[in-house]
Amino acid sequence: MSIFPPTERVWWNQPIEKTEVMWVTIAFVWALVMFFMMPYWHISGEQNLSNEAYKVNPEVYGEKVEAWAEKYTIREEGDTGIPVVRPPAGGDVYMLGRTWEWWPIVELQKGQSYRFHLSSMDWMHGWSLLPENINIQVHPNYEMIFTVKPTSSGEFGVICNEFCGIGHHTMVGKIYVTDK
Amino acid sequence: MAEFRTCPDTGFKIDLAADKLIKWNAVTAVVFLLVGGLFGLMVALTRWPAVHLLPADLFYLALTAHGLDVLIVWIVFFEVALIYFCACVLLNARMVLPKVAWLGYILMLGGAAITNVAVLSGESSVMFTSYPPMMAAQEFYLGIILFAVGALLACLVFFATIITAKKERTYEGSLPLVVFGAMTATIIAVFTILSGAVILVPTWLWSLDLLANIDTLMYRVIWWGFGHSSQQINVVAQISIWYAIAAILFGAKPLSEKVSRGAFLLYILFLQLASAHHLLVDPGISSEWKIFNTSYALYLAVLASMIHGLTVPGAIEAAQRKKGFNKGLFEWLRKAPWGNPVFSGMFLSLILFGFLGGITGVMMGTEQLNIIIHNTLYVPGHFHGTVVVGTTLAFMAMSYWLVPTLWQKELVFPGLAKWQPYLFGLGMGLVSTFMMGAGTLGVPRRHWDMTFADATLGYDFPAAANLMMGLNGVAAVIGSIGAAIFILNMVGTILWGKAKVPAPAAAAEAPAAPSVTGAATSYGSAGTMEVPGTFVLALIFLTAFILYYFVNWKYLSGVWGLS
Amino acid sequence: MSDESRGDGSIPLMQQLLDSPILLLIIGVASPAIFYTLWGVMEIISIPLAP
Numbered sequence: 091m092s093i094f095p096p097t098e099r100v101w102w103n104q105p106i107e108k109t110e111v112m113w114v115t116i117a118f119v120w121a122l123v124m125f126f127m128m129p130y131w132h133i134s135g136e137q138n139l140s141n142e143a144y145k146v147n148p149e150v151y152g153e154k155v156e157a158w159a160e161k162y163t164i165r166e167e168g169d170t171g172i173p174v175v176r177p178p179a180g181g182d183v184y185m186l187g188r189t190w191e192w193w194p195i196v197e198l199q200k201g202q203s204y205r206f207h208l209s210s211m212d213w214m215h216g217w218s219l220l221p222e223n224i225n226i227q228v229h230p231n232y233e234m235i236f237t238v239k240p241t242s243s244g245e246f247g248v249i250c251n252e253f254c255g256i257g258h259h260t261m262v263g264k265i266y267v268t269d270k
Numbered sequence: 271m272a273e274f275r276t277c278p279d280t281g282f283k284i285d286l287a288a289d290k291l292i293k294w295n296a297v298t299a300v301v302f303l304l305v306g307g308l309f310g311l312m313v314a315l316t317r318w319p320a321v322h323l324l325p326a327d328l329f330y331l332a333l334t335a336h337g338l339d340v341l342i343v344w345i346v347f348f349e350v351a352l353i354y355f356c357a358c359v360l361l362n363a364r365m366v367l368p369k370v371a372w373l374g375y376i377l378m379l380g381g382a383a384i385t386n387v388a389v390l391s392g393e394s395s396v397m398f399t400s401y402p403p404m405m406a407a408q409e410f411y412l413g414i415i416l417f418a419v420g421a422l423l424a425c426l427v428f429f430a431t432i433i434t435a436k437k438e439r440t441y442e443g444s445l446p447l448v449v450f451g452a453m454t455a456t457i458i459a460v461f462t463i464l465s466g467a468v469i470l471v472p473t474w475l476w477s478l479d480l481l482a483n484i485d486t487l488m489y490r491v492i493w494w495g496f497g498h499s500s501q502q503i504n505v506v507a508q509i510s511i512w513y514a515i516a517a518i519l520f521g522a523k524p525l526s527e528k529v530s531r532g533a534f535l536l537y538i539l540f541l542q543l544a545s546a547h548h549l550l551v552d553p554g555i556s557s558e559w560k561i562f563n564t565s566y567a568l569y570l571a572v573l574a575s576m577i578h579g580l581t582v583p584g585a586i587e588a589a590q591r592k593k594g595f596n597k598g599l600f601e602w603l604r605k606a607p608w609g610n611p612v613f614s615g616m617f618l619s620l621i622l623f624g625f626l627g628g629i630t631g632v633m634m635g636t637e638q639l640n641i642i643i644h645n646t647l648y649v650p651g652h653f654h655g656t657v658v659v660g661t662t663l664a665f666m667a668m669s670y671w672l673v674p675t676l677w678q679k680e681l682v683f684p685g686l687a688k689w690q691p692y693l694f695g696l697g698m699g700l701v702s703t704f705m706m707g708a709g710t711l712g713v714p715r716r717h718w719d720m721t722f723a724d725a726t727l728g729y730d731f732p733a734a735a736n737l738m739m740g741l742n743g744v745a746a747v748i749g750s751i752g753a754a755i756f757i758l759n760m761v762g763t764i765l766w767g768k769a770k771v772p773a774p775a776a777a778a779e780a781p782a783a784p785s786v787t788g789a790a791t792s793y794g795s796a797g798t799m800e801v802p803g804t805f806v807l808a809l810i811f812l813t814a815f816i817l818y819y820f821v822n823w824k825y826l827s828g829v830w831g832l833s
Numbered sequence: 834m835s836d837e838s839r840g841d842g843s844i845p846l847m848q849q850l851l852d853s854p855i856l857l858l859i860i861g862v863a864s865p866a867i868f869y870t871l872w873g874v875m876e877i878i879s880i881p882l883a884p
Contacts, residue, residue, distance in 0.1 A: 091522065092446060092514060092522065092524055093360055093446050093514055093517045094446050095442055095446050096443060096444050096446075100844055100845065100848065101848065102528050104526065104528065106528065106529055109525075109584065109800060110526055110577075110584070114529065114573070117573050117577065117812075120576075120812065121568060121569035121570065121573045124569050124636070125565050125569055128565070128638065131637075131823075136827065136832070137829060137830075137831065138557075138638055138832060139550075139551055139638070139641055142554075143553035144554075144880065144884070145880055145881070145883060146883040151883075172726075172727075214401045216645040218714060220729060220731075221711070223712040224641055225642070225643070227552045227553070227644065227645070229553060232486070232487060232554060233553070236832055236833070237833045238832060239830060239833075240830050247729030249712075251645035251646060251715060252401075252645055252716070253716040253717075255404070259326065259718040261725070262722055262728060264727050429854060433855075445852070457862070461861060461865055464862065465870065468870075487877050487880075491869075491870070492870060492873075531851050532847075532851075535850075535857075538860065539861070542861075542869065543864075543869050546869065549873075554880040559873060559876050562868065563868060563869050563872075
């Protein structure tokens with residue numbers, strides 16, 4: 091019994107029942123399948139997060155984002171005063187998280203690839219693109235860069251899903267994707 | 271010199287010092303389950319959009335307290351009781367260093383109290399994870415550090431006791447499988463606590479202004495070595511309880527000592543690597559590190575869990591078949607004592623943990639699949655499927671046996687106890703399911719208002735998301751009633767329970783300790799007994815696993831391109 | 834003194850490992866400390882500064 095010591099002094103050499111052998115074999119094969127799915131997806135899947143990142147001073151990052159936004163702003167979002175920035179297709183896109191907004195709003199073109207830069211000015215934030223449900227952890231002092239290729243068009247929400255203080259639930263940004 | 275009493279139900283020799291420590295740790299655990307559970311109910315009722323109980327500041331405060339009090343305090347106090355029980359009672363051993371064990375208890379209690387006060391005073395609503403650069407009051411970190419030191423002392427007492435027991439020959443040969451499992455949990459606890467010390471001590475110094483800053487990425491990597499591994503202790507403790515209950519109720523032997531212990535060895539080596547599950551969408555960490563660690567090196571710890579998932583019910587099946595429940599595939603299961611909360615709690619824990627907690631954990635621990643669930647409500651959905659309907663339910667089942675046995679009292683509400691595991695399992699199982707459902711729609715975790723009512727820019731979740739959060743609230747109320755019945759039963763039994771009359775019938779059912787010479791049985795394992803019913807159950811599980819896994823790859827393939 | 838006095842010679846190596854709590858404790862702490870923590874910390878240290 092499992093609550094008493096094994097009564098055989100040498101239990102290692104006892105035979106294993108065939109159900110167990112079969113199950114261990116099946117489970118091990120399944121484990122291998124799951125393991126190799128990850129490298130396989132790196133080779134032939136379309137959704138792999140890049141690991142490119144740099145250490146960066148939040149102020150320096152903020153200046154970069156502002157300079158970029160100033161260059162490509164096409165309009166303001168209603169009467170909110172938030173700029174909507176449309177970078178050239180295939181170019182860089184910058185977004186920053188701070189209490190409590192994702193700034194600025196960007197407009198992308200469907201089917202084009204962009205180099206997306208993301209960092210935080212203060213706390214840790216969670217970049218959550220909806221309804222796609224793409225989620226990325228955003229750190230202050232680290233600039234993360236990955237390639238994004240929108241495959242659907244319309245208006246997308248960017249919410250924060252890492253707790254960042256009392257106004258966390260008001261931290262919402264936006265991405266527009268146009269068909270051309 | 272240690273003094274002993276003999277347990278009238280089981281015949282085990284119980285060191286009186288250990289007896290007291292087991293009881294105090296278990297009772298303290300239940301008190302914190304009550305406190306943490308109440309906070310949890312308030313969180314669920316706030317996230318129910320139509321109720322929206324608490325204001326934002328109190329919500330984040332309650333969420334921080336809920337995480338700490340149940341995820342750490344309730345669970346670890348119970349685990350300390352459990353490892354003392356395994357080391358002392360199951361080995362008929364004296365507790366080595368009971369004074370150190372008491373010091374550990376006081377540090378844990380004091381630490382838990384200090385952190386709770388820090389949270390309740392409103393200055394430390396930083397969530398259970400306390401990510402810098404957001405800073406809590408220094409007492410918040412200090413309390414956790416003291417708690418961890420106390421838990422480390424308990425680990426020390428455990429190891430000292432099992433090693434001394436071997437020397438003093440209170441048992442022969444190898445450790446019982448259940449004690450081996452408890453040892454596995456304790457080994458993982460040591461790594462957990464060391465990780466906690468490595469990161470929380472500097473963080474505490476930072477909160478005292480003695481250190482300039484804490485690197486956020488470094489914090490997350492090392493903190494999760496603590497935060498995630500602490501939940502791996504639970505997995506192992508709960509599996510040990512499954513084996514223990516199978517032995518206590520059915521006299522079940524492991525199908526094979528070698529396979530079950532080998533599976534625990536895989537846990538010792540690889541289970542803790544899964545702390546990487548939290549870092550799959552963080553900047554700058556290579557995919558090699560992510561893939562190797564998140565998969566517990568080739569999913570070897572998942573293999574181990576799948577082995578236990580077969581061998582525990584398999585051991586029960588073998589024991590039941592030996593008793594003559596041999597008809598068809600499932601007579602052994604149908605004729606199991608479903609009205610006994612010790613069994614029903616344990617078996618529900620096994621099933622719900624596998625289907626709700628296990629499968630989803632592996633899915634979201636996949637490097638790329640994590641992108642579509644990270645930090646959504648799916649994550650708490652998953653871990654309510656592990657820690658609540660897995661671990662907590664297993665601990666409840668064990669308590670229904672442990673409390674009447676140790677205190678020698680009858681349960682005060684046996685009728686309610688019969689239903690309690692079903693009520694709690696159903697309620698919290700649905701909580702887990704609804705949160706995961708909402709998470710797949712993108713509903714964020716740790717979020718006060720998913721309607722974004724006072725945000726400049728809004729976002730509208732589909733109506734289904736709101737519906738699921740409402741149902742989640744209803745399910746949480748059901749689960750809370752289940753938890754309340756458990757707590758009432760335990761506290762009532764200890765305070766007002768009638769003294770047990772050693773019934774001859776009950777004594778006959780209780781497992782008789784085999785003589786030390788091992789005359790009772792000639793094998794430590796159930797040997798060549800076939801377990802076809804369990805194998806069919808295992809194949810059903812595997813089918814669900816495979817389908818769910820690939821459905822999520824299908825979801826992933828539909829989102830925007832990322833590279 | 835019965836079994837023990839004959840020494841551990843007849844007990845398979847793997848069983849001896851599984852019967853040694855301290856050895857298991859050491860590998861149980863070393864494995865994640867190396868693969869998860871040390872390797873992870875090295876990854877973070879090697880993140881370059883922004884150009």
